[in-house]
Amino acid sequence: MHAKDIMSTPAYTVHADAAVAEAVALLERRSITAAPVVDDRDVVVGLVSEVDVLRDRARAGAPSTRRVRDIMSGLPVTAWPEADVADLAGVMVRRGAHTVPVVVEEHVVGIVSRCDVLRTLLPTDDAAQREAQRRLDAYADGRQRWPVSVRDGAATIGGEFDDEAERAAVVALVRTTPGVGTVGVQPGAGGRGAPGG
Incomplete structure (x- = not known):
């Protein structure tokens, strides 16, 4: 089984220059824990998660006026659509990745979470x-x-x-x-x- 078989599409992205509040709204509206961050060319440049938002709020002590690029995690682990799910699971464990964008030529085409991988390894x-x-x-x-x-x-x-x-x-x-x-x-x-x- 490959990443393309289990990835969620579309992958909801947020622009690096968007306000942190926009990222929060996206995570809440789509009930997701993380979103790929893209630049003006729609190329993935990072990942913003609930943890990033909470960390920012804890430091700021109030709603932040900063931009997503200021709080995002660096370039995330990515996968290509044909990546084997077992290999992807190993990378997620080794790198501590909860969410992996699936990319084609640096553009996000889907996203795989740990839950997606677990469903293939321990399927109901x-x-x-x-x-x-x-x-x-x-x-x-x-x-x-x-x-x-x-x-x-x-x-x-x-x-x-x-x-x-x-x-x-x-x-x-x-x-x-x-x-x-x-x-x-x-x-x-x-x-x-x-x-x-």
């Missing part, structure tokens, strides 16, 4: 079901041809298959989803040339 049935359905819908060019459910790590696939090769591909996509232990096909599902069990 709901997370596994969402990921399995996302994979199947992508394989079906955006259509939901095969509804999937996951309970106690056991996935069940419904829908019809054009042939045995398609059935095998769908089962493989679900079987390799983190959090899925076993895969079954709903009785009655099948289709032309595809057995139902």
